[in-house]
Amino acid sequence: MSNLYFHYPFCKQACHYCNFHFSTNQKEVDQLEEGMLKELDLRLTELKTPLESIYFGGGSPSLLSADKLSNLIHQSKAKFSFHDGIEITLEVNPDDVSKSYLKDVKEAGVNRLSLGVQSFYEKDLKLMNRAHSVDQALQSMEWVSSVFSNFSVDLIYGMPNSTLKEWETNLNQALKFNPPHISTYALTVEEKTALYYQVEKGEVFLLIEEDVKAQYDFLVKRLEALNFINYEFSNFGKKDFFSINNQNYWNGKPYLGIGPSAHSYDGASTRTWNVSNNHKYVAALKKGFLDNETERLSKKDQYNEYVMIGLRKIEGLSKEHVEKTFGKTYAAYLESQVSRHLEERNLFWDGDFLKITPKAKFLSDGLAADLFKI
Numbered sequence: 428m429s430n431l432y433f434h435y436p437f438c439k440q441a442c443h444y445c446n447f448h449f450s451t452n453q454k455e456v457d458q459l460e461e462g463m464l465k466e467l468d469l470r471l472t473e474l475k476t477p478l479e480s481i482y483f484g485g486g487s488p489s490l491l492s493a494d495k496l497s498n499l500i501h502q503s504k505a506k507f508s509f510h511d512g513i514e515i516t517l518e519v520n521p522d523d524v525s526k527s528y529l530k531d532v533k534e535a536g537v538n539r540l541s542l543g544v545q546s547f548y549e550k551d552l553k554l555m556n557r558a559h560s561v562d563q564a565l566q567s568m569e570w571v572s573s574v575f576s577n578f579s580v581d582l583i584y585g586m587p588n589s590t591l592k593e594w595e596t597n598l599n600q601a602l603k604f605n606p607p608h609i610s611t612y613a614l615t616v617e618e619k620t621a622l623y624y625q626v627e628k629g630e631v632f633l634l635i636e637e638d639v640k641a642q643y644d645f646l647v648k649r650l651e652a653l654n655f656i657n658y659e660f661s662n663f664g665k666k667d668f669f670s671i672n673n674q675n676y677w678n679g680k681p682y683l684g685i686g687p688s689a690h691s692y693d694g695a696s697t698r699t700w701n702v703s704n705n706h707k708y709v710a711a712l713k714k715g716f717l718d719n720e721t722e723r724l725s726k727k728d729q730y731n732e733y734v735m736i737g738l739r740k741i742e743g744l745s746k747e748h749v750e751k752t753f754g755k756t757y758a759a760y761l762e763s764q765v766s767r768h769l770e771e772r773n774l775f776w777d778g779d780f781l782k783i784t785p786k787a788k789f790l791s792d793g794l795a796a797d798l799f800k801i
């Protein structure tokens with residue numbers, strides 16, 4: 428099965444923590460939308476299996492009208508075969524939606540929404556420079572939950588000056604709307620973002636790691652008690668509501684990324700990514716070619732990625748898979764690296780699968796790095 432991803436690279440304003448590719452200058456919107464359709468045509472042969480998921484991300488794809496979304500879905504259907512029960516997700520910002528817009532995008536074929544609330548505190552939204560208010564967050568939650576049964580809410584924990592109590596209140600606000608899926612991310616400071624310079628200048632003070640971990644641990648406990656399954660480090664879903672797009676991505680299925688900065692993967696060892704510049708992207712497509720780069724992943728790269736993603740997933744990582752895919756040397760290396768973490772009870776074997784213990788969950792990326800082949 429394959430996945431199709433559309434990266435819509437426009438936003439109303441720049442969130443201070445964001446390092447995704449987007450532009451607040453809407454000058455080339457029309458040319459860019461034409462470019463995305465041209466790119467689809469150019470890359471028809473790259474996906475050989477039916478589509479199991481289409482994901483509209485960005486940027487802010489909720490700036491696209493329902494008619495334009497309908498056209499992109501229609502064009503995709505004309506060019507690729509759709510698997511039964513295909514998941515079509517649209518990322519939406521609270522300030523972009525109305526109840527009628529949500530009904531229209533549902534009519535256009537979108538069957539899953541991902542709502543970028545991030546926080547229900549005005550002070551957090553201001554600090555992040557989000558374009559929406561708390562009232563808009565609450566209103567959009569109400570509309571989304573009344574129009575869609577399959578939807579996810581994004582929340583950010585570890586906000587500067589936040590307390591565990593505030594995080595609990597934030598989570599409870601979201602839970603009032605019975606979301607079947609919640610994605611949560613720790614606030615991270617990426618280089619060259621406004622937040623990075625604010626932290627550098629001492630204008631914003633980050634929480635210490637212990638406090639961030641306490642918020643994450645609380646989150647896992649609270650959501651698991653409500654029958655959410657923490658199927659990946661940052662993702663919690665009720666049974667039958669795990670994101671197909673995310674799971675396919677983590678399970679190494681092929682995906683085709685359309686739009687500036689979008690990444691594609693052939694499901695084996697080749698990854699490509701489009702230029703992260705709207706003007707260059709459009710200019711190349713006008714001349715009939717795609718401005719992109721290609722990377723061939725070595726066996727070592729593939730092993731490291733498998734380990735990194737595996738430790739974040741509920742299934743863990745399979746020693747048999749490591750041996751079959753990468754060879755006996757890699758399997759032996761994995762065993763040797765794991766022993767210390769077994770003793771410290773950070774990791775454990777569940778049959779063939781290496782998994783992370785609840786107490787070490789928050790440390791999964793660091794633990795994975797210990798198992799990497801350098």
Ligand code: SF4
Pocket residue numbers: 437438440441442445446447449485486487520
């Ligand atoms: S809306 Fe999303 S993509 Fe746009 S700046 Fe904010 S976080 Fe980044």
